[in-house]
Structure formats: C-alpha cells, structure tokens
Amino acid sequence: MLKELVARCKLGYGTIPFPAKEPILPDRYRGCPVVDTARCPGQCRVCAEVCPTSAVKVSADGLHLDLGRCLFCGECETACPVNAIRFSREYRMAARRRQDMVLPGTGTGTARSLDARMKRLLGRALRLRQVSAGGCNACEADTNVLTTVVFDLGRFGIQFVASPRHADGILVTGPVTENMKPALIKTYEAVPAPKIVIAVGACAIAGGPYAGHKEVHDGVEGILPVDLYIPGCPPHPIVILDGLLRLLGRIGK
Amino acid sequence: MESKRFLRAYNSCPVGLRDIPLVSTAEFRETVVRSVADGARLAALFGRPHGPNTLRLLAVLARSREGALFIVETEVSDCYPSLTVDCPQAHWFEREMAEQWGVRPLGHPWLKPIRFHYSYRPGYDAWARSATEAIQPSVTDFFQVAGEEVHDVAVGPVHAGIIEPGHFRFQCHGENVYHLEISLGYQHRGVERAMLGGPTSRSAHYMETLAGDTSVGHMTAYCQAIEALQGCIVPARAYALRAVALEIERLANHTGDLGALAGDVGYLPTAAHCGRLRGDFLNLTALLCGNRFGRGLVRPGGVVFDLDADQAKLLLEKIGRIYNNVTTAVDLLWKTPSVVGRFEKTGRVLRQTCEDLGLVGPAARACGLERDVRYEFPSGIYALSHIPIALGETGDVFARAYVRWLEIQRSVAFIQKQMEMLPGGPIRAATGELPPERLVVSLTEGWRGEICHVAVTDVEGRFAHYKVVDPSFHNWMGLAMALRDQQISDFPLCNKSFNLSYCGHDL
Numbered sequence: 196m197l198k199e200l201v202a203r204c205k206l207g208y209g210t211i212p213f214p215a216k217e218p219i220l221p222d223r224y225r226g227c228p229v230v231d232t233a234r235c236p237g238q239c240r241v242c243a244e245v246c247p248t249s250a251v252k253v254s255a256d257g258l259h260l261d262l263g264r265c266l267f268c269g270e271c272e273t274a275c276p277v278n279a280i281r282f283s284r285e286y287r288m289a290a291r292r293r294q295d296m297v298l299p300g301t302g303t304g305t306a307r308s309l310d311a312r313m314k315r316l317l318g319r320a321l322r323l324r325q326v327s328a329g330g331c332n333a334c335e336a337d338t339n340v341l342t343t344v345v346f347d348l349g350r351f352g353i354q355f356v357a358s359p360r361h362a363d364g365i366l367v368t369g370p371v372t373e374n375m376k377p378a379l380i381k382t383y384e385a386v387p388a389p390k391i392v393i394a395v396g397a398c399a400i401a402g403g404p405y406a407g408h409k410e411v412h413d414g415v416e417g418i419l420p421v422d423l424y425i426p427g428c429p430p431h432p433i434v435i436l437d438g439l440l441r442l443l444g445r446i447g448k
Numbered sequence: 449m450e451s452k453r454f455l456r457a458y459n460s461c462p463v464g465l466r467d468i469p470l471v472s473t474a475e476f477r478e479t480v481v482r483s484v485a486d487g488a489r490l491a492a493l494f495g496r497p498h499g500p501n502t503l504r505l506l507a508v509l510a511r512s513r514e515g516a517l518f519i520v521e522t523e524v525s526d527c528y529p530s531l532t533v534d535c536p537q538a539h540w541f542e543r544e545m546a547e548q549w550g551v552r553p554l555g556h557p558w559l560k561p562i563r564f565h566y567s568y569r570p571g572y573d574a575w576a577r578s579a580t581e582a583i584q585p586s587v588t589d590f591f592q593v594a595g596e597e598v599h600d601v602a603v604g605p606v607h608a609g610i611i612e613p614g615h616f617r618f619q620c621h622g623e624n625v626y627h628l629e630i631s632l633g634y635q636h637r638g639v640e641r642a643m644l645g646g647p648t649s650r651s652a653h654y655m656e657t658l659a660g661d662t663s664v665g666h667m668t669a670y671c672q673a674i675e676a677l678q679g680c681i682v683p684a685r686a687y688a689l690r691a692v693a694l695e696i697e698r699l700a701n702h703t704g705d706l707g708a709l710a711g712d713v714g715y716l717p718t719a720a721h722c723g724r725l726r727g728d729f730l731n732l733t734a735l736l737c738g739n740r741f742g743r744g745l746v747r748p749g750g751v752v753f754d755l756d757a758d759q760a761k762l763l764l765e766k767i768g769r770i771y772n773n774v775t776t777a778v779d780l781l782w783k784t785p786s787v788v789g790r791f792e793k794t795g796r797v798l799r800q801t802c803e804d805l806g807l808v809g810p811a812a813r814a815c816g817l818e819r820d821v822r823y824e825f826p827s828g829i830y831a832l833s834h835i836p837i838a839l840g841e842t843g844d845v846f847a848r849a850y851v852r853w854l855e856i857q858r859s860v861a862f863i864q865k866q867m868e869m870l871p872g873g874p875i876r877a878a879t880g881e882l883p884p885e886r887l888v889v890s891l892t893e894g895w896r897g898e899i900c901h902v903a904v905t906d907v908e909g910r911f912a913h914y915k916v917v918d919p920s921f922h923n924w925m926g927l928a929m930a931l932r933d934q935q936i937s938d939f940p941l942c943n944k945s946f947n948l949s950y951c952g953h954d955l
Contacts, residue, residue, distance in 0.1 A: 205773075206721050206773055206776060222735070269744060333741045338610055342610075358608075403657070
C-alpha cells in the first residue's frame with residue numbers, strides 16, 4: 196500500500212479545472228472554422244475543390260462550411276488565397292440542430308440545454324450507452340478518455356454504462372455501417388424512454404470520409420432522432436465535454 | 449528461394465507488374481507452402497481481377513533473414529486448392545478472397561465470411577448465395593463443441609465498454625473455454641474499394657481512419673508506397689519527424705494498454721495513472737500537428753508541420769517528464785505480486801502456434817520471435833538509426849505486457865536521440881503523378897505490429913488495386929488460441945493484452 200501512496204504523491208492531482216477555467220489546448224489546435232464571406236470573391240472555388248467531404252460549398256448565396264461534414268484537415272484554409280476560411284481555437288462547437296452547423300451562422304457553440312422536463316430527469320445523473328457504429332476508434336478513444344481522472348466525467352453526474360437498459364440515451368460514433376445498423380437500432384430500442392441520442396464526430400453526423408459509400412448510412416441522421424451534434428475528426432475531449440455540459444445546462448444559458 | 453519462381457523485392461521498392469512471375473496454381477501453392485515451411489512469412493495474399501472471368505492471386509512472402517520480400521502470382525477462375533491445410537497463415541486471407549471475389553479455396557477447413565458483404569465479382573459467390581439474399585453480420589455456422597454441460601457464451605457486437613463492435617462466441621465447459629470464435633465485419637466501410645482509381649482528396653483520410661489509433665502508422669505506410677512509386681526523395685528531417693510521431697503513437701497506446709491491463713485485474717492505481725499519461729502522450733502528438741491522433745501530420749512527400757528549436761525543446765522536456773511518470777505508474781505493476789500472479793501463465797500462446805499463424809508485433813515478440821519491421825525491413829530513418837527489438841519468452845499476458853514496457857523505454861530513448869540530432873533542411877518534397885503498371889509493397893511497424901500496404905497502378909497510373917493488411921488481420925486468430933483452456937473470466941485480460949483493431953480488420 197505504501198508504494199501506491201508514494202506513487203500518488205509523485206504523480207499528483209491530474210483533474211483539470213474545466214469548466215471553471217478555460218481549457219489548455221495545443222498551439223496548433225484546429226477549432227471551429229471562421230468563415231468570412233465578405234472576403235470571398237465567390238469565383239475561384241478552390242476551397243470547395245480541395246475539401247475531401249464537400250463540407251465547403253460556394254454557391255450563388257456565398258461561401259458556406261458545414262461543420263458536420265468537416266474533417267478539420269485545414270486543406271481549405273491552406274488553399275484559400277484570400278483567407279476567407281481560417282481555423283480558430285474555439286472549442287465550443289456542439290449544436291442541437293443539424294441546420295445550426297452551417298457556417299457562417301449563429302447556431303454552433305452555444306447549444307441550448309434540454310427542456311425543463313428532460314433536464315429535471317437527466318440533468319443530475321445522465322447515463323449513456325456508447326455505440327461504435329463503424330467508428331475508427333479515435334472518437335471512441337477520446338470519448339473514453341472523459342472517464343479518466345483528467346476529465347473525471349463522474350463529477351458531473353455523467354456515466355457510461357454497460358447496458359442500454361441502464362441508460363438514458365446513446366452516444367453514437369461512426370458513419371453507421373450497414374452491418375452495425377441493426378445493432379444500433381436494437382440498442383436504442385432497449386433504452387427506456389424518454390431517451391436522447393448524441394452524435395459524436397464527422398462520421399456519426401454525416402458519414403465523414405465514408406459519406407456516400409454503399410457500405411455505410413452517412414451517419415445517424417434518418418435512422419434515429421439526434422439531440423446533440425458534436426463535430427470533429429475526432430472531436431477533442433474538451434469539445435465533447437463542453438457539448439455534454441451544455442446539453443445538461445451546466446454551461447451557458 | 450528459387451529466383452525464377454519469385455520476384456525479389458524490398459520494402460518500398462516498386463517492381464514492374466509484368467515482371468511478377470505467373471505460375472500454375474499447383475506451383476503457386478507448392479511454392480508458398482514450401483517457403484513458409486522454410487521460415488518465410490505470408491505478409492499478404494490477395495486476389496485482383498484480371499479480365500472478365502479470371503482472378504490473379506498474389507502472394508507477398510517476407511523473409512527476414514534476407515530483409516527481402518518475394519512476390520508470385522497465379523491465375524484462377526472460380527476455385528483453387530486451398531493453402532490453409534498446409535499453411536495456417538493463409539487461413540483468413542483465403543476467407544477474405546472467397547468473400548471478396550467468390551473464389552472457393554477447395555478443402556479449406558473453415559470457410560466462412562469474415563466481413564459479411566456481397567462478392568465484388570457479380571455472378572461469383574463462394575457460398576452460392578443469390579444477389580438478393582440478405583447478408584446479415586455473424587449469421588453463419590459457428591464452431592460447435594458437443595457434450596454434456598458444454599455450452600456457448602455469445603457476446604457482442606455491442607460490448608460493455610466504449611470499444612468497437614465484434615461478436616465473440618465462447619465454447620465452454622463450465623468456466624473453462626475450449627475455444628473462442630471471433631466474428632467481425634461490423635466496421636466494414638469499404639475502404640479498399642474506395643481507394644480504386646485514386647489517389648483522390650479522400651485517400652489520405654481513409655488511411656488516417658483505417659484504424660484511428662494508428663493514424664500515423666497507416667498513413668506512413670501509404671506515403672511510403674506513393675513516394676516509392678514516384679521515386680520521390682523525402683527529406684531526412686521529414687523521415688525523422690515521422691518516426692518521432694510513430695513512436696509517440698506507440699508510447700500512447702502501450703501506456704494505455706498497461707493501464708487497461710491493470711484495470712482488468714482490478715489494480716486501480718496503475719489503471720488511473722496510465723489513463724491520464726496516455727493522454728499526455730496524445731497531447732505530444734497534438735503539439736506536433738494540432739491533432740491528438742496525428743491527423744494531417746504525415747502527407748506524401750514528407751510532413752506538413754515542422755518543429756522549431758523551442759518546440760523541439762518543449763517536446764524533449766515533456767517526454768522526459770511523462771516518461772518519469774509512466775515509470776512510476778508502471779513499476780507498481782511489477783512490484784505487486786498479485787498483479788504479476790494474474791498476468792503469468794494466463795492466455796499463453798506457444799511459440800510454435802505463433803509461427804504457424806504468422807503473428808506479428810508485440811504478440812509475436814512476447815513469444816520470443818524477433819519480428820519487427822523497424823529491424824527486419826527498415827525504411828525511412830529506421831534504416832539509419834536502429835531500435836533494439838523487445839523480446840519476451842513466455843507468450844502469456846505477462847510477456848505481452850512486459851514487451852510493451854520494454855518498448856516504451858526504447859521508444860523514449862529513440863525519440864530523445866532523434867530530437868537531439870534532428871536533420872536540418874526542408875520537411876516536404878514535391879510529389880507528382882504515379883507511374884503506370886507498377887506494384888509496391890510498403891511495410892511499417894505500427895504499435896500493433898506489421899502494417900502492410902500493397903499498391904498496384906493501372907495503365908494510367910491510378911490505383912488498380914490497394915491492399916491493406918493491418919497487424920490485427922494476422923493476430924485475431926492468436927487471441928482465439930490464447931483463450932483455449934482458460935477461464936472465461938480471463939477473456940478481458942487476454943483481449944486487452946492483444947488489443948487488436950476491429951476497424952483495421954474490417955476496413
């Protein structure tokens with residue numbers, strides 16, 4: 196027992212003070228893109244051409260970036276000759292409605308909390324069943340990391356559980372492969388109502404790099420009703436945590 | 449090895465497609481079986497369509513004694529004599545070919561789908577299913593054990609924790625497991641097929657998400673293939689930075705695995721500390737490129753982000769600090785007799801089994817086999833700067849855990865050395881078009897083991913075939929063997945000691 200205590204003293208206290216304090220993100224972190232339509236002359240379309248997932252579109256009504264499809268690869272930022280798209284360090288990116296994820300817009304980052312009834316039911320103790328439906332294990336890993344001492348999800352009353360019967364909702368990653376669709380639906384059905392669905396990562400929101408493949412269903416959309424979208428490839432754990440806390444009304448209004 | 453039967457090749461050295469010897473099916477079988485018996489390893493075996501009704505089967509054999517690869521092809525239509533009976537390494541490759549191309553390996557002892565999808569050759573199906581018949585995952589014949597009190601335990605595809613989906617069937621007698629059958633395919637996203645006609649703007653993203661925890665590993669293998677085909681000279685600084693990122697990827701995953709192994713035997717101090725320290729390593733990758741998994745760092749021609757002197761200093765400082773903490777956390781394991789007692793003799797894979805199945809990576813090294821691409825088939829900076837192979841002996845959970853710990857120590861020393869003598873100059877070279885009708889085998893030692901990519905170009909220099917062999921493809925059968933004659937409650941521990949990829953297997 197003594198050696199464990201010595202190790203504990205050496206290694207110290209690891210939990211971060213988020214959300215009380217702003218998180219420390221890497222210098223090169225690519226957060227929410229900023230789309231400056233005023234700068235875009237609207238003719239070159241080079242950003243749309245380099246985008247691997249057609250997240251960037253230039254049409255008659257200007258330049259748009261769909262955060263739900265974005266892989267945060269930064270190709271558009273590098274290609275744009277006039278700096279109309281640049282990646283900020285903003286980690287507040289979760290949205291409640293799919294249409295709120297199209298930039299420029301006002302919907303992302305400030306996801307509203309659940310309604311009063313749901314917040315009363317789930318706000319103090321949220322139990323989630325995670326379903327990996329074709330995810331590459333990056334979204335899964337950065338969701339899993341929330342349960343470590345660093346983020347300590349338990350302190351917010353949020354917990355990942357083994358059985359859907361014990362859950363209040365599911366957190367889905369991956370583009371929903373044809374082979375996982377039945378298991379995803381069965382898992383959802385096994386969760387007692389009222390229940391919520393959270394889509395984490397570009398794949399779960401719109402198929403990610405696999406959008407359009409006949410082996411996948413381009414995300415959860417159209418299969419289950421989604422209550423929270425968390426963009427990224429994969430989203431930084433802080434982005435996921437921020438989204439979950441906003442959903443429960445722990446951050447923001 | 450007889451030269452006329454094989455084309456000799458090397459890691460990331462392209463060959464002409466027409467130079468590959470085309471032999472009769474009987475000769476192909478005999479050649480592959482004989483060379484494997486003689487110490488070669490089947491790195492890849494796949495089918496590629498050639499004409500309307502014919503299929504070329506291509507084998508890549510790796511011979512570490514010579515650091516060389518040997519390639520041979522044969523032509524088949526709808527069936528051929530199976531290799532698996534005489535060469536167990538071919539087991540899953542043959543099942544894969546049967547599923548993809550509807551070609552039947554006659555006499556295969558265990559012919560079943562592995563990813564559960566329709567055949568890519570219309571009109572050909574190894575199980576004579578019609579095109580309208582629904583294919584449901586894991587709906588197939590499972591291995592049966594009969595007898596009084598014998599029962600099956602079926603788990604998944606959705607497991608208890610936050611992990612990828614797979615279906616496991618334990619054939620048990622009480623608590624004792626006779627055999628574990630593993631049925632995957634739930635993560636199948638059609639990557640190999642989507643690569644055809646490429647490279648496209650998505651190719652790099654497919655590679656980085658083949659197995660998300662091996663983004664740098666798979667991306668490095670892909671880039672090596674592209675660069676070799678083009679004859680592109682990658683700057684030394686880029687090679688060094690790639691290797692640093694690859695070793696950090698190994699550090700993060702090995703640290704996480706040691707923590708998870710501790711958790712699986714109920715020893716929470718190491719589990720809690722290592723969970724955090726794994727994240728610290730991921731943050732080092734983010735220091736290199738902004739993404740914790742190394743997305744967007746490695747690209748054909750080199751790397752996208754450079755390190756200035758201050759960042760290099762910061763990286764060195766941080767890695768030293770994290771390593772000290774990992775040492776403190778992991779030492780607890782080896783000094784706790786109840787942990788060591790649970791690790792030892794659990795999930796043992798015999799050295800002979802390991803050789804027969806062609807296991808790779810830490811799972812093979814834990815059985816005492818010197819299998820490490822960085823040493824046997826070095827490329828990039830590994831050709832100039834060596835990293836000692838970490839070996840175990842006993843082939844049990846303990847050995848697989850201890851090999852990881854040894855590798856952590858060696859990877860840290862390697863990174864420190866690379867950072868201290870980081871070559872100057874540019875970080876990326878220009879890349880161009882791919883040449884027509886060439887084939888290249890690209891090997892990289894990812895943290896799970898050998899990553900093998902084989903790229904074939906058509907007459908226009910586009911991908912006519914792209915084969916990915918994740919180390920998990922070789923090793924899943926190893927996990928099944930490790931479970932034989934174990935308690936079913938040992939499964940989480942055995943599983944974590946391999947920590948194989950589902951999506952890397954399912955593609």
